[in-house]
Amino acid sequence: MDTGSHLIIGATLAGLAYVDPVVAHNPSLAQAVMVGTLIGSHAPDLDTILRIKGFSYYIRYHRGITHSIPALLIWPAFITLPLxxxxxxxxxxxxxxxWIFAAVILHVGLDWLNAYGVQCMRPFNSQWMHLDVLAIFDPFLFFLHAFGLGLWWAGYDPAGVFTWxxxxxxxxxGLRAWWHHLLVKQVINMVGRQSICHVLPDLRGFRWSFVVETDxxxxxxxxxxxxxxxxxVYTKEKRNHIIQATMxxxxxxxxxxxxxxxxVTWREHNDGYEVKWSDVRFWYNRKLPFGVDVQLDRELKVxxxxxxWRKKAWDPPFV
Structure with a gap:
């Protein structure tokens, strides 16, 4: 999810921690939990520093090792000791x-629920996993948790507020996951052939997009x-020698x-060729906004x- 959502959930998790009598009766521990859950709710995304080595490096490693199974245990230990x-x-x-462990788990779990995905099973499996249930920013969850923080600030019991x-x-x-499951089955039945189907969330909860791949x-x-x-409908092209030259x-x-x-597609120019690789999962408004564009000369040299992204950061799709 986006940074703001992770942080607000870190704050509300500190409020939920008041269901723990030890936290509720020790103000200094409650304060430490608040600091810890705020840091823990964002810690796995500290790999954004990889952007300084270039976008290619960032794409390769973001939501990887820092979101892996060992990291789920290491981040809380790393944060807990100084606190x-x-x-x-x-x-x-x-x-x-x-409670810090819960914050890190929530961070990775929420990332798993959106369309971008996460390598949360490393080191056992490096596959990108995504459930496509939530957009990267979910307005309902954000404002629900913000409302809870408002009630806490107004003096309501945090244990009761955040339990609800x-x-x-x-x-x-759970409701969105169930609805998503029904939509995937409906889309596959409509296509009526053996296929792989992704139904992807939109910021507006009742709207979705879909991608179906056949042979x-x-x-x-x-x-x-x-x-x-x-x-x-995007027809698959054979990967000829021009496409192979970019791999x-x-x-x-x-x-x-x-x-x-x-x-992947290619086209010829006066001075060479252009090859466009795209991930159709991020299709939006008759465009394929995520991929890599390669320019080749006549000798097929890059x-x-x-x-x-072939779009502005604030334009859809939001993943």
Missing amino acids: MMAYSRWDDWMHLYG VYAISIGYI ECFYTGKIVFRTIRMED GIDGVRTFLGFAQRIH IDYSLG
């Missing part, structure tokens, strides 16, 4: 560690409630390590390439 020293809460380390906030959140996510092509379209509308460059290797529904 125990700062607040002198050595006897309560299990409570502090436990988290119960509603779990119910909402010959990709079908794309939109869903409003349960009304499905097919929009574009050794760093940007394409990075893209192929991340992308799942891969579509002149230049660009990897990333």
